[in-house]
Amino acid sequence: MCAIGDQDTLKNGILKGMSGDSVLENMGEAILIIDPEFRIVYFNRRAEEITGLSKEEASGKTCSEVLRLTNCLDGCPAAEMIENEDSFVDYSSELTRKNQVSVPVAIRFSILKNSVGSLSGGIIAIRDLPTKYRFSESPKSAYSFQRIISKNKRILEIFEILPDISKTDVSVLIQGESGTGKELFANAIHNLSLRQKAALVKVNCAALPETLLESEFFGYMKGAFTDAKKNKPGRFQLADKGTIFLDEIGDISPSLQAKLLRAVQDKEFVPLGGTGTVKVDVRIISATNRNLEQLVKEGRFRQDLYYRLNVIKLEIPNLSERPEDIPLLVNHFIKKFNQKNQRNIERVSPDTMEILLQYDFPGNVRELENILEHAYVLCKGNIISKNFLPSYIMGIESELERLDTGSNLINKIETETILSALKRHNWNKIKAADELGIHRSTLWRKLKKMGL
Ligand SMILES: Nc1ncnc2c1ncn2[C@@H]1O[C@H](COP(=O)(O)OP(=O)(O)O)[C@@H](O)[C@H]1O
Ligand SMILES: [Mg+2]
Incomplete structure (x- = not known):
């Protein structure tokens, strides 16, 4: 925003602004000035309009409490900027107004230094954007692909190649932990394919146990075993001209691996109790949450089968590796539940989102x-x-909450101060200790006492 000149002149401007007649006060942009603790010391008229809060309500609160930007949850860009020793940072985000409505905004955060050059606070200038820039409300089409929602770089790369992969008949192996969306990817490939x-x-x-699995795969002929009253086609046959999705492929036994290899390689197999082979035209997609390469090394998974299945490998990252997807997915699921339940829940509160x-979601999405x-x-x-x-x-x-009961006010304030410093630094203890001006070992000791 404006060039920052002499600090004292600026401060006079700020004080004047409080009385309602300065340049800052009447600017078309919302202007907030914060102290080194990120607490609001100045808040102009436009800031009141954009946030829905009065000067009195905003004064003394932290900028994240007042603005409730989506970025405040993702790791504060301003804190990052200060750490990198830059003098300003521009970003777009969405702020949450007092009435809980969110507004897309463009923000410039500039640093204020005192006459000896040390940090004395910051200026936040905010412009509201036309609603077409609103981005957290529902996933942009670019972040949604065949019902898969993500803005993670690695997944966007997969979105990029998926249409081409789908058009071919190559085998695809999808690797990822349970709940990462492997089945969704398999559906997408089939839906985009010529099949x-x-x-x-x-x-x-x-x-399924091994024997049942074999008959599931390849079917059986009447009389193959006592209960085989008539011929039953296997899944490979049912998938003829289409796609078969072999989920949890890492778990099959060596003898079934050998039979599967033949089916995958020659596209033919012999049903249980049958004499002749059955030919099929299937495309194979398999998925596993195990490290197949490792299983091959350990001799527990056939290398030749692995090569057949793994012509193209898609690796789906865990949700904990892509926290940027959490807000998108939260909105996506709320929308989905709203449709299912005929309700109209808007969103989760900012502190819920923060939690x-x-x-770290061991069960992923x-x-x-x-x-x-x-x-x-x-x-x-x-x-x-x-x-x-x-x-x-x-x-x-x-x-x-546990600490709240029975401990005195000083302890509580100390705990809160430590937690907020930790949050500001993304739980980096070294940086938090530096900010708090205490020795690292002191911070460790206090955290241990707090049971954290
Ligand atoms: N990126 C995503 N976008 C939307 N929904 C997802 C996403 N990833 C997973 N899901 C949902 O999470 C659940 C688990 O996904 P699934 O494909 O069954 O995972 P996996 O097969 O890896 O265990 C499903 O309800 C699925 O719709
Ligand atoms: Mg699954």
Whole structure:
């Protein structure tokens, strides 16, 4: 924004602004001035309009409490800028107004230094953007691909190549932990392929014992075993002209691997109890949450089969490696539940989002979906508050509540100060200790005492 000149002149301007007649006060942009603790010391008229808060309500609060920007949850760009010793940073975001409506905004954060050159605060200039720039409301089409939502770089790269891969008949191996969306990718490949009109047949290889699995794959002929009263086609046959999706492929036994190799390689097999071979035209997509390469090295998975299945490999990152997807997915699932339940829940509260962003989701997207559904069902109002989250993901917050009871005010303030410094530094203890002006070992000791 404006060039920052002499500090004292600026401060006089600020003071004048408080009385309502300065340049800053009447600017078309919202102007906020904060002290080194990120607390608001100045707030112009436009800032009141954009946020819906009065000067009195904003004064003394931190900028993140007042603006509630989507970025405040993602790691503060201003804190990052200060750390990098830049003098300003521009970014776009969405702020949450007092009435909970979100507004897309463009922001410039500039640093204020005092006459000896040390940090004395910052200026935040905010312009509201036309609503077409609104981005967190629903995933942009670029972030949504065949019902898969993501803005993660690695997944966007997969979106990019998926149409071309789908048009061919090559085998695709999808590797990723449980709940990362492997099945969604398999669906997408089939839907984009020339086989889309034929069936996509799924087999979960981990769900059945070996003998049953073999008859699931290849079918059986009447009389193959006592209960085989008539011929039954296997999944490979049902998938003829279409696609077969072999889920949890890492779990199949060596003898079945050998039979599968033949089916994959020659596209033919012999049903249980049969004499002749059956020929099929299928495209194979397989998925696993295990490290197949490692299983090959250990001799537990046939290398030749691995090569056949793994012509193209898609590796889906864990949700904890792509926290940027959490807000998108949260909105996506809320919308999905709204449609299903004929309700109109708007969003999750900022502190709920913060907790979700801190949690590491061992069950990946599936777990996020379940957690949100749990909260959705319990929530009575328009906004899902953190009280509706299952208690096991509330780790740190509940620690704080536990400490609240029985400890004195000083302890509480100290705890809060430490936690907010840690949050500002993305839980980097070294940086937080530096900011707090205490020795690292002191911080460690205090955290241990706090049970964190
Ligand atoms: N990127 C995503 N966008 C939207 N929904 C997703 C995404 N990833 C996973 N899901 C949802 O999460 C759940 C688990 O996905 P799934 O494909 O079954 O995972 P996996 O096969 O890897 O265990 C499903 O309900 C799926 O719709
Ligand atoms: Mg699955």
